[in-house]
Amino acid sequence: MTVPEVETPLTPGARRLSSSWLRVEAVRDYGIVFAFLAMFITLSLSSPVFLTSANLLNVLNQSSEVGIIAVAGTLVVIAGGFDLSVGAIYAVGGVVAAQTVPDIGVPGALLAGVLVGLGFGICNGAIVTVGRINPFVATLASQIIVRGIALVLTGGTLITVTDPSFATLGQGSVFTIRYAVLVWLGFAVIVALLLGRTTFGRYVYAVGGNAEAARLSGIRVGLVRGVTFALSGLAAGLAGVVVASRVSTGQADTGAGLELAAIAAIVIGGTSILGGEGAIWRTVLGVVLITLIGNGFNLLNVDPTYQQIFQGVIILLAVGIDAWARRSRR
Amino acid sequence: MATAPHMELRNVGKRFGGVQAVADLSLSIDRGTIHALVGENGAGKSTVGKMIAGVHRPDAGELLLDGRVVRYHAPRDALADGVTIIAQELALVPQRSVLENVFLRSGRASHLTARDKRQRYAELQEEAGFEVPADVRVASLRVADQQKVEILKALARDAQLIVMDEPTAVLNSAETERLFHAVRALRDRGTSIVFVSHFLEDVLSLVDTVTILRDGKHIRTGPAAQESPETLVTGMLGRTFDTSFPEKVPVAQDAPVVAAVRGLCAAGFVKDISFDVRAGEIVGLAGLVGSGRSEVARAIFGADKRDAGDVEVAGEAVDIASPRDGVRAGIALLPEDRKGQGLLMQRSILDNITLPHLDRVSAGGVVSPVREQKAVDDLISRIGIRASSPAAKVNTLSGGNQQKVLFAKWLFGRPSLLITDEPTRGVDVGAKRAIYELIHSLAAEGVGVLVISSELEEVLGLAHRVLVLREGRLVAEFDQSQMSEESVMRAIFAADAGDGEGLAS
Ligand SMILES: Nc1ncnc2c1ncn2[C@@H]1O[C@H](COP(=O)(O)OP(=O)(O)OP(=O)(O)O)[C@@H](O)[C@H]1O
Numbered sequence A: 001m002t003v004p005e006v007e008t009p010l011t012p013g014a015r016r017l018s019s020s021w022l023r024v025e026a027v028r029d030y031g032i033v034f035a036f037l038a039m040f041i042t043l044s045l046s047s048p049v050f051l052t053s054a055n056l057l058n059v060l061n062q063s064s065e066v067g068i069i070a071v072a073g074t075l076v077v078i079a080g081g082f083d084l085s086v087g088a089i090y091a092v093g094g095v096v097a098a099q100t101v102p103d104i105g106v107p108g109a110l111l112a113g114v115l116v117g118l119g120f121g122i123c124n125g126a127i128v129t130v131g132r133i134n135p136f137v138a139t140l141a142s143q144i145i146v147r148g149i150a151l152v153l154t155g156g157t158l159i160t161v162t163d164p165s166f167a168t169l170g171q172g173s174v175f176t177i178r179y180a181v182l183v184w185l186g187f188a189v190i191v192a193l194l195l196g197r198t199t200f201g202r203y204v205y206a207v208g209g210n211a212e213a214a215r216l217s218g219i220r221v222g223l224v225r226g227v228t229f230a231l232s233g234l235a236a237g238l239a240g241v242v243v244a245s246r247v248s249t250g251q252a253d254t255g256a257g258l259e260l261a262a263i264a265a266i267v268i269g270g271t272s273i274l275g276g277e278g279a280i281w282r283t284v285l286g287v288v289l290i291t292l293i294g295n296g297f298n299l300l301n302v303d304p305t306y307q308q309i310f311q312g313v314i315i316l317l318a319v320g321i322d323a324w325a326r327r328s329r330r
Numbered sequence B: 001m002a003t004a005p006h007m008e009l010r011n012v013g014k015r016f017g018g019v020q021a022v023a024d025l026s027l028s029i030d031r032g033t034i035h036a037l038v039g040e041n042g043a044g045k046s047t048v049g050k051m052i053a054g055v056h057r058p059d060a061g062e063l064l065l066d067g068r069v070v071r072y073h074a075p076r077d078a079l080a081d082g083v084t085i086i087a088q089e090l091a092l093v094p095q096r097s098v099l100e101n102v103f104l105r106s107g108r109a110s111h112l113t114a115r116d117k118r119q120r121y122a123e124l125q126e127e128a129g130f131e132v133p134a135d136v137r138v139a140s141l142r143v144a145d146q147q148k149v150e151i152l153k154a155l156a157r158d159a160q161l162i163v164m165d166e167p168t169a170v171l172n173s174a175e176t177e178r179l180f181h182a183v184r185a186l187r188d189r190g191t192s193i194v195f196v197s198h199f200l201e202d203v204l205s206l207v208d209t210v211t212i213l214r215d216g217k218h219i220r221t222g223p224a225a226q227e228s229p230e231t232l233v234t235g236m237l238g239r240t241f242d243t244s245f246p247e248k249v250p251v252a253q254d255a256p257v258v259a260a261v262r263g264l265c266a267a268g269f270v271k272d273i274s275f276d277v278r279a280g281e282i283v284g285l286a287g288l289v290g291s292g293r294s295e296v297a298r299a300i301f302g303a304d305k306r307d308a309g310d311v312e313v314a315g316e317a318v319d320i321a322s323p324r325d326g327v328r329a330g331i332a333l334l335p336e337d338r339k340g341q342g343l344l345m346q347r348s349i350l351d352n353i354t355l356p357h358l359d360r361v362s363a364g365g366v367v368s369p370v371r372e373q374k375a376v377d378d379l380i381s382r383i384g385i386r387a388s389s390p391a392a393k394v395n396t397l398s399g400g401n402q403q404k405v406l407f408a409k410w411l412f413g414r415p416s417l418l419i420t421d422e423p424t425r426g427v428d429v430g431a432k433r434a435i436y437e438l439i440h441s442l443a444a445e446g447v448g449v450l451v452i453s454s455e456l457e458e459v460l461g462l463a464h465r466v467l468v469l470r471e472g473r474l475v476a477e478f479d480q481s482q483m484s485e486e487s488v489m490r491a492i493f494a495a496d497a498g499d500g501e502g503l504a505s
């Protein structure tokens, strides 16, 4: 929420707002911005390589798969859901794309990978809404099933694609910007507009904030929730296709842990895990912040084994500040 | 007056973000008295109550308990000093039973054996003068019953000072009377009560001392005997104000029927309800809590499944199977529980108001901020919502202003039938009058209105026609000429009075 700086007199009795603002709230609402800037400035000062366009573009490129998934995952979380199956869907999307290239050509294969993701997403949505199964449990189960399907499809082997044009999406670039980066940022912009500007976006907030009030407002709660899962599946398929293209292979066992990386980014960004609150720009910053941590460790030659500890601490800090700000508001 | 007051506030202040909710307030609550806080919505009454009970921490000034400075960091600390609050926004654990809720964190009483708890619970019910089944889940209770559970819970804690923030907002007059009886009994045993309410007559009949707040500031404190509803209103608003009901505009002879309900059965016990609402007509639905009023409303709107029966809107049969169908048919339902069923507490006023009819301010699924802002600005000023901006989150508003947001939300769609379940719950006198006027002006524009209220006075003051429900049946109907408090009361309570009237099925 934005902080009103100037008083808007609604009625003659409206309260005067002072210019000072509770710091605690600011930390919570804009904590991700502070953290991001702090990290960015620290790295700029401590490494001469950091602030080069090559490095920054590299950071974005590295964050594209988590980014695509986390952006759609933000919708799921705001709508009050949770999607643990994205890592598996990501693998299947890449596998399908790699396998179908010989039969239907590169564009068709890429599309097929994305659509398979969408299909699994729709299944998740149906299980959660029509089947009324807790999203955590539902996607935990579907993750196992989808991973199994990926293994069946590949027979456990790497699917290598020989057609060189398959690699264009993952490796090609315009003006030194990778297509993968464009896909990620483009997807983020589209989803941000969807959430911030459309009626659907409002319904997503409503459904996650108070499902009963949403229902009594005439909103089809199940449909809205289902669509967020469908989009999450689509995003996972898309990310899988981008990475399969980057490495020219489809692999059934990739993407393990991706769902947790995505959720970590969402939470660090400041989107409430309880639903009803959050924003896409937060997630984008969260994703980039996590990637910056890895990048910084590399640039500063810190032992990468410490990286995980550091990331975990940052997540705790993010969630801790959130909880603390909620409490001290009273 | 030689002894120190039970609770004293010295130059207390509390600010939320940019809003100074309470400023430089000094107040003494004497032991064994009932002390009322009155003021407009947003005047700071709940904030004062919450500071006393340790829910909020004052950011200026100090609290003295029996002359000793106290600093409460949590309600637990206050409870240890025998201070507790019945909050305006109910705070029970919905999945737990009534009994568990009542003894939750109740100090010594939480360690009682199961049997002793039941015993104690029976005593508490006796003390309070009303009964709530001990073993049902709180989630399945009506709001009024949840309120009673809150009261029992406060009693169970054996507190010496109880803040009651609008405990009667959802109770009917008989229940209110019983609660008052209990409150007086508490006072006579030396308990001090801080009582917040918008029912000024009730306040004056109950309390010993009244404090008026306006815009977070102390206006005056004095004996209740020296105040009248008029003097209180003048103090609260800073000007004189007419609190009577607006004059009823007769319904045109040839006004078309906007909604016809035929043979409605719902919720298992509501049977065979039939009535019409005409354009411009305000129909009151009276009855005890549990008589089926809310069930009728919810079934018409589609919030619950109908067991049988039909609804016609504007002469056409509509098949309403969900709230979505209800909204599309032009029906609006203001639910009685604004927090649980009405509002998105973390979203802005703006988002809440436009939610059911977003299509009116959007094109091709894209919301137009300009159109939205304009539509909402009109409503906000018409209804008089007090907030820092339309972008303010609903959970930062005072209770009454939240209620106004709920109203704005459902007026935004220009419904043809407006059903309001407790339309003025927790609303101050000024806003109440504004809501009444709003209901009248909507009726004048041809909206049919169905008003459900536990305040009989409100039903009688607003409605052209009153329908009385008892145990799920429509048992009486009064038009303007027959409508009197006594006759309606008799119809409402007839079953209790034990007259053996047979109910044909
Ligand atoms: N948690 C909060 N965050 C921000 N603002 C708040 C919060 N609680 C209260 N306020 C603001 O403080 C002011 C006083 O609110 P309070 O709830 O004490 O009013 P009230 O007198 O109880 O009103 P009502 O009769 O409507 O219940 C209001 O302007 C309200 O918007």
Ligand SMILES: [Mg+2]
Residues within 6 Å of the ligand: B045, B046, B047, B088, B165, B398, B399, B400
């Ligand atoms: Mg209040």
